[in-house]
Amino acid sequence: MTPSETGIAQAARRMLSAKAEQFTESVIREMTRLALKHKAVNLSQGFPDFAAPAEIKEAARQAVADDINQYAITWGAKPLRDAIVEKFERTQGVRVDPEREITICCGSTEAMMSTMLAIINPGDEIVVFEPFYENYGPDAILSGATPRFVKMRPPENENSVWSFDEKELAAAFGPHTKAIILNTPNNPTGKVFTRDELEFIRDLCVRWNAFCVTDEIYEHILYDGTEHISMARIDGMRDRTIVINGMSKTYSVTGWRVGWAIAPPEPTASIRKVHDFLTVGAAAPLQQAGAIALKSPQSYYDKLASDYSVRRERLLKILSAAGFTVFKPRGAYYIMTDISRFEFPSQQFPADTRDVSFAKYLVEKIGVAVVPGSSFYNNSADGSSQVRFTFCKKESTLAAAEERLARLHA
Ligand code: GLN
Numbered sequence: 001m002t003p004s005e006t007g008i009a010q011a012a013r014r015m016l017s018a019k020a021e022q023f024t025e026s027v028i029r030e031m032t033r034l035a036l037k038h039k040a041v042n043l044s045q046g047f048p049d050f051a052a053p054a055e056i057k058e059a060a061r062q063a064v065a066d067d068i069n070q071y072a073i074t075w076g077a078k079p080l081r082d083a084i085v086e087k088f089e090r091t092q093g094v095r096v097d098p099e100r101e102i103t104i105c106c107g108s109t110e111a112m113m114s115t116m117l118a119i120i121n122p123g124d125e126i127v128v129f130e131p132f133y134e135n136y137g138p139d140a141i142l143s144g145a146t147p148r149f150v151k152m153r154p155p156e157n158e159n160s161v162w163s164f165d166e167k168e169l170a171a172a173f174g175p176h177t178k179a180i181i182l183n184t185p186n187n188p189t190g191k192v193f194t195r196d197e198l199e200f201i202r203d204l205c206v207r208w209n210a211f212c213v214t215d216e217i218y219e220h221i222l223y224d225g226t227e228h229i230s231m232a233r234i235d236g237m238r239d240r241t242i243v244i245n246g247m248s249k250t251y252s253v254t255g256w257r258v259g260w261a262i263a264p265p266e267p268t269a270s271i272r273k274v275h276d277f278l279t280v281g282a283a284a285p286l287q288q289a290g291a292i293a294l295k296s297p298q299s300y301y302d303k304l305a306s307d308y309s310v311r312r313e314r315l316l317k318i319l320s321a322a323g324f325t326v327f328k329p330r331g332a333y334y335i336m337t338d339i340s341r342f343e344f345p346s347q348q349f350p351a352d353t354r355d356v357s358f359a360k361y362l363v364e365k366i367g368v369a370v371v372p373g374s375s376f377y378n379n380s381a382d383g384s385s386q387v388r389f390t391f392c393k394k395e396s397t398l399a400a401a402e403e404r405l406a407r408l409h410a
Helices: 003-014 027-038 053-063 078-092 107-119 136-143 164-171 193-207 265-279 284-294 300-320 351-366 395-409
Strands: 102-105 125-128 146-153 179-183 211-215 241-246 259-260 323-329 336-337 384-392
Touching: 003 351, 078 102, 078 259, 078 284, 102 107, 107 211, 107 241, 107 265, 136 146, 146 164, 146 241, 164 193, 179 193, 179 351, 193 211, 193 259, 241 336, 259 284, 265 323, 300 336, 300 395, 351 384, 351 395
Parallel strands: 125 146, 125 179, 179 211, 211 241
Antiparallel strands: 102 259, 241 259, 323 336, 336 384
């Protein structure tokens, strides 16, 4: 840029929000655009490339035909709120009030953002496990929260899982802590938090009078006999837990944008106000179809998990054969990998941004799109030896990735 261009850019920036200047566009969503541009196999953004269940699509068609085409009640169509109550009680044994404790939003992304805007005041801190789903960074900036990151350590072998240091977690809490952001089953690590871990977190929330905002969107995608335990079910946490969830991953409809927040009446009243003025409401006919989807029999959820288990095995094998160190997920549909075993010419792949140059190389030259590890860390160098793959894809997509990744050795 010439000096005068720099001046113009600076002047333009003064017209913009300093908050919006602090973060970039989503790298995950950018990778999908790059995959399209380079005709690469897209194992970056976590959306299924297979069909959604026929009954659920039919329910949406029917809702439009039945003229459910005007605004639903701002905090959510009654049939969907009732279905959420019924399902949450059936799966987690926790009874909530559909009139005072549920807000339906435009995807769990909006549910999370509305929640943050509803509970954060200047000076408030949030505790966030790292690596974390990239949205939580901008969520913190836009709501004005100061994040305190606590590292999770990768497993040392096949049989161990990602773990955190209890002392480090305890040290991240303090008098300014408003909430801890939890995501279980976890994106990107696949960690499923155990009851013991949840109880340890509970004790800290109680001690410091903090909320637990828990993103449970992958609740049904579990492997190896692991169990999803909602924080709302842990003794003493019912009144300080805000559960974020949605239809996207469970019913393979990420484009419908139907999510929700389950929270005690006081935070719900605040979340509903924020949500109302952000979006008014989620698509009414899709909420109607959601009420039917949530009544799916247990066999639907069992099959969802077993189909994903096959895809997990398939991608784990493909990646190991291609030379990645893989961290086996216990839930969700991502595989975090370590890329240190590859030999990189250091000029083309500088060490502290190796994940980005490697992801660029993969999408442009090998034809496979992934997410650079730095997208999941506060300091990008911390993720520079990792990249994330997703396996919510058809067998033919995984087979195409296998063929292309074999070129890494060529
Ligand atoms: N959760 C998905 C992922 O991590 C993406 C969600 C989104 O892009 N809104 O890839």
